[in-house]
Amino acid sequence: MAGACEISNIFTNYWNAVYQPEPALAALQPPSEGDSLLSFLASEMAAETADKAHWSRELPNLWSKQQVLEWISYYVEKNKYDANNIDFSCCNMDGNMLCRCSREDLVAMFGPLGEKMFGQLHELSGYSELSAFSIPDELSWIYEYDIIPTEDPSHQQQNNLAYDAYGSNSDLNTNGENSTEDPAFSLSPYLSDGYDSTMSPASSEVSSLRMKAHSPNSLLSSGSDGELDSADTKFTLPNANRLINETSDLKHGKRRRGRPRKFNKDTRECQETKKSKHSARGTHLWEFIRDILIHPELNEGLMKWEDRSEGVFRFLKSEAVAQLWGQRKKNSSMTYEKLSRAMRYYYKREILERVDGRRLVYKFGKNSSGWREEQTLNRS
């Protein structure tokens, strides 16, 4: 189990770090906060997912780097392979390159799994054209959810999205059930270095990320308890209306984390059509906050350091951050008030220290980590 978890973390963070299309700063300055932000993000999300392809749809030699990673992610995960043994810096290749890898190359990269991967790769090369028509059982969960039509492709606005198709948003149940309602928003567009075609090569340099397990850097820990997310969300084409209405639900029938809300007539009416969701495990709040902060180039307008060396920071758009946190947790009703309550609990645990008299200002405490400059240098 630990292995699978590890994999998800590593891949999630790798996705976030390397394969986000654009920082999408515009999304950080939505027309207004609250519902409009959500709608805004939703439409962008729908647009973004419209052109998401994945590896199983194409011949391996045509895969993008992203698809290569998707495939590796899927395969490693499926085989419960210990991700500690993988140097993900080797994975920065497109399908063409991948196909040119010899069996030995793959074994060198992925250990014993490489052998199987080599075989699988060649199998895919031969048969993937048929895959859309005869879906192997092991992939059925993918096909089940990646063909949801896009609501409105005209909304296409690349570089302006806040949807993280590869972020650590959801659990992976290989049946993909949650995906249908998964808002699948995440912070990662703001946190990640961009996709290498658009972002600074320096920041997206795979070698700089070296996603070896147990790396102390924050991108790794940002998905500290994310579950197999990349493999889940990357194959998902959530539907924007679903996102907004949140009317669909999981078979799990589990309730959202936290005390249930009291409902007035309106909310009850809304609630009646929606069952609870399987809540995603994900970043701890303080890690989420930290990760916004340590990527100043990508989070403009949300939060800022007041005193980096002291770990003092301030919310600039408190409600927007709360919305993002809510999206991360698939909880559209997150507010700054609730987020701040969670923040206050951190005082006791000394993850945060109190900063008196300054509104929206917090300070990392001794039990937090990963925010100091020297700890993040190797990230950018």
Next chain:
DNA sequence: CCCAACTTTCCTGTTT
């Protein structure tokens, strides 16, 4: 099932 960790939600009161 139990428990601990970690929120999430609600609430009342206080401070800025």
Next chain:
DNA sequence: AAAACAGGAAAGTTGG
């Protein structure tokens, strides 16, 4: 007055 802060209480999810 509004927004933010404080912190108790209760309830939920998740992982061990």
